[in-house]
Amino acid sequence: MKLKGKVFKYGDNVDTDVIIPARYLNSSDPENLAAHCMEDIDEDFADQVEEGDIIVGGKNFGSGSSREHAPLAIKYAGVSCVVAESFARIFYRNSINIGLPILECPEAVKNTEAGDKLEVDIDKGVVKNLRTGESFEAEPFPPFMQEIIKDGGLIAHIKKVEI
Amino acid sequence: MGMTMIEKIIAAHTEYDELKPGQIVNADVDMVLGNDITTPVAIEEFKKIGVDTVFDKERVVIVPDHFSPSKDIKAAEQIKLIREFSHKHDLKYFFEIGQMGIEHVLLPEKGLALPGEIIIGADSHTCTYGALGALGTGVGSTDMAAAMATGKAWFKVPPTIKFVYTGELQPWVSGKDLILYTIGKIGVDGALYKAMEFTGEAISNLSLAGRMTMANMAIEAGGKAGLIAADEKTEAYLKDRAVRDYTIYHSDEDAEYEEVIEIDVSEIEPQIAFPSLPENTKGLSEVGEVKIDQAVIGSCTNGRLEDLREAAKVFEFNKVHPNVRCLVFPGTQEIYKQAMKEGIVEIFINAGVAVSTPTCGPCLGGHMGILADGEKAISTTNRNFVGRMGSTGSEVYLSSPAVAAATAVKGYIAGPEEVM
Ligand code: SF4
Numbered sequence: 001m002k003l004k005g006k007v008f009k010y011g012d013n014v015d016t017d018v019i020i021p022a023r024y025l026n027s028s029d030p031e032n033l034a035a036h037c038m039e040d041i042d043e044d045f046a047d048q049v050e051e052g053d054i055i056v057g058g059k060n061f062g063s064g065s066s067r068e069h070a071p072l073a074i075k076y077a078g079v080s081c082v083v084a085e086s087f088a089r090i091f092y093r094n095s096i097n098i099g100l101p102i103l104e105c106p107e108a109v110k111n112t113e114a115g116d117k118l119e120v121d122i123d124k125g126v127v128k129n130l131r132t133g134e135s136f137e138a139e140p141f142p143p144f145m146q147e148i149i150k151d152g153g154l155i156a157h158i159k160k161v162e163i
Numbered sequence: 164m165g166m167t168m169i170e171k172i173i174a175a176h177t178e179y180d181e182l183k184p185g186q187i188v189n190a191d192v193d194m195v196l197g198n199d200i201t202t203p204v205a206i207e208e209f210k211k212i213g214v215d216t217v218f219d220k221e222r223v224v225i226v227p228d229h230f231s232p233s234k235d236i237k238a239a240e241q242i243k244l245i246r247e248f249s250h251k252h253d254l255k256y257f258f259e260i261g262q263m264g265i266e267h268v269l270l271p272e273k274g275l276a277l278p279g280e281i282i283i284g285a286d287s288h289t290c291t292y293g294a295l296g297a298l299g300t301g302v303g304s305t306d307m308a309a310a311m312a313t314g315k316a317w318f319k320v321p322p323t324i325k326f327v328y329t330g331e332l333q334p335w336v337s338g339k340d341l342i343l344y345t346i347g348k349i350g351v352d353g354a355l356y357k358a359m360e361f362t363g364e365a366i367s368n369l370s371l372a373g374r375m376t377m378a379n380m381a382i383e384a385g386g387k388a389g390l391i392a393a394d395e396k397t398e399a400y401l402k403d404r405a406v407r408d409y410t411i412y413h414s415d416e417d418a419e420y421e422e423v424i425e426i427d428v429s430e431i432e433p434q435i436a437f438p439s440l441p442e443n444t445k446g447l448s449e450v451g452e453v454k455i456d457q458a459v460i461g462s463c464t465n466g467r468l469e470d471l472r473e474a475a476k477v478f479e480f481n482k483v484h485p486n487v488r489c490l491v492f493p494g495t496q497e498i499y500k501q502a503m504k505e506g507i508v509e510i511f512i513n514a515g516v517a518v519s520t521p522t523c524g525p526c527l528g529g530h531m532g533i534l535a536d537g538e539k540a541i542s543t544t545n546r547n548f549v550g551r552m553g554s555t556g557s558e559v560y561l562s563s564p565a566v567a568a569a570t571a572v573k574g575y576i577a578g579p580e581e582v583m
């Protein structure tokens with residue numbers, strides 16, 4: 001699977017409270033979540049993001065709460081993939097479980113600027129910066145997680161293997 | 164090679180006798196937890212799986228604590244949904260308003276989180292149960308749904324960092340100060356994907372409440388779990404509470420740790436985490452004058468009876484500063500009742516403190532004490548992220564209950580010694 005999109009770039013420790021503030025969690029309606037995605041760190045994000053765009057973050061992306069609303073908000077906003085130096089573990093888990101592609105690739109993060117276009121090959125774990133032409137390799141997912149992703153998320157996966 | 168306690172706990176829930184960090188396993192879980200924010204999403208996912216009911220009616224616990232008592236119509240709808248789900252599936256542990264408490268204070272109190280168990284919760288502070296020698300860990304709603312259906316969850320066995328706390332605590336220094344100090348030292352991703360194991364004489368000397376405060380904030384260092392081996396104190400605490408038999412696990416002498424960090428606690432003074440990360444810690448003596456508008460005492464970090472007692476020591480002879488709102492949120496109904504019996508609630512009210520029914524309320528900027536632009540709060544909660552307690556232009560400073568109480572009295576960040 002290859003994804004292409006323009007980059008929204010953020011720093012370290014982007015937490016779930018800024019990805020989707022708690023004041024909007026009295027609803028889990030996807031449209032509502034998407035409309036307020038990243039609001040507390042980037043007011044313009046929800047207006048400017050287009051289908052397929054890519055979020056690039058620093059270390060510990062998605063730290064804080066276990067709210068699955070955070071990766072859901074990102075996914076419903078149209079973001080195709082998140083590339084970060086590292087992810088907070090619950091966010092990482094939730095993204096795999098809901099089928100939001102994510103990659104840990106510090107080199108790609110360091111060599112990407114806001115507005116760049118990236119092409120991400122999820123299966124191979126390769127991130128290409130289309131502005132500079134440089135390619136970076138990410139650690140591929142362990143086979144177990146690849147299977148969950150291939151099945152389209154955890155629910156589809158357990159339907160297949162458990163029940 | 165020996166094993167760490169988390170490796171042993173996970174192995175005991177799988178077909179393996181031995182496990183190593185990095186292995187991914189499917190493990191049985193003893194308890195599955197959700198709240199009023201995460202459960203509605205889990206219910207949607209649960210429906211997609213297509214099973215008739217949950218794997219075990221006595222092993223799913225649902226607590227409406229975040230926006231309850233319902234703060235608005237949308238919150239009321241969400242709580243209605245989880246209430247109906249709980250009734251439909253005849254769940255034994257749905258805690259209605261009036262019996263409800265903040266989930267991570269409530270579960271240990273009800274004996275629903277026990278040594279050696281695996282408890283997953285669709286709430287990041289599920290790591291609190293590590294204080295009882297359990298593997299408690301936060302997951303998302305989809306994990307919750309899958310575990311409600313199958314009784315299982317996938318885990319990557321984490322490496323462990325061992326923390327050894329030696330020496331004796333100075334007066335007014337608590338479990339909260341130890342964990343803030345530790346996060347200040349290793350950073351908010353210092354234990355990312357890892358288990359933290361808290362050991363040493365200073366941990367043995369801590370009360371269960373203090374231990375729960377520490378385990379609670381393992382996630383603020385990025386940790387998967389924060390574990391403390393169960394001892395006599397743990398057993399005494401569980402004696403009339405535990406709803407099941409349990410097994411106590413200890414790390415082997417020759418267990419392999421990724422790192423061992425020693426901390427002499429006698430050097431530690433009360434700690435304050437400055438906005439907007441829990442790692443921005445300073446000792447009280449380095450704080451300078453920081454005026455505050457609101458003080459919040461409570462939450463799953465510091466809403467236990469011991470915490471209220473510490474705050475009451477300060478308020479017994481002092482009043483809340485006229486420029487400050489001070490809010491106290493007892494963790495559970497039981498704690499509230501006990502605080503009434505001990506005269507603590509009266510001390511609070513006489514001092515000008517507002518005492519609330521148990522709820523997460525202001526901790527997550529939900530309701531009952533939201534901050535306006537430019538306002539500053541001192542809070543005994545666990546997160547001081549941008550906008551966490553209200554406006555993105557507000558600020559949160561984290562501290563122990565004693566420091567929060569003294570600060571409420573002075574109007575600026577202060578230690579209890581300044582008012583006693
Ligand atoms: S008290 Fe705060 S941190 Fe604890 S469960 Fe509630 S919202 Fe989360």
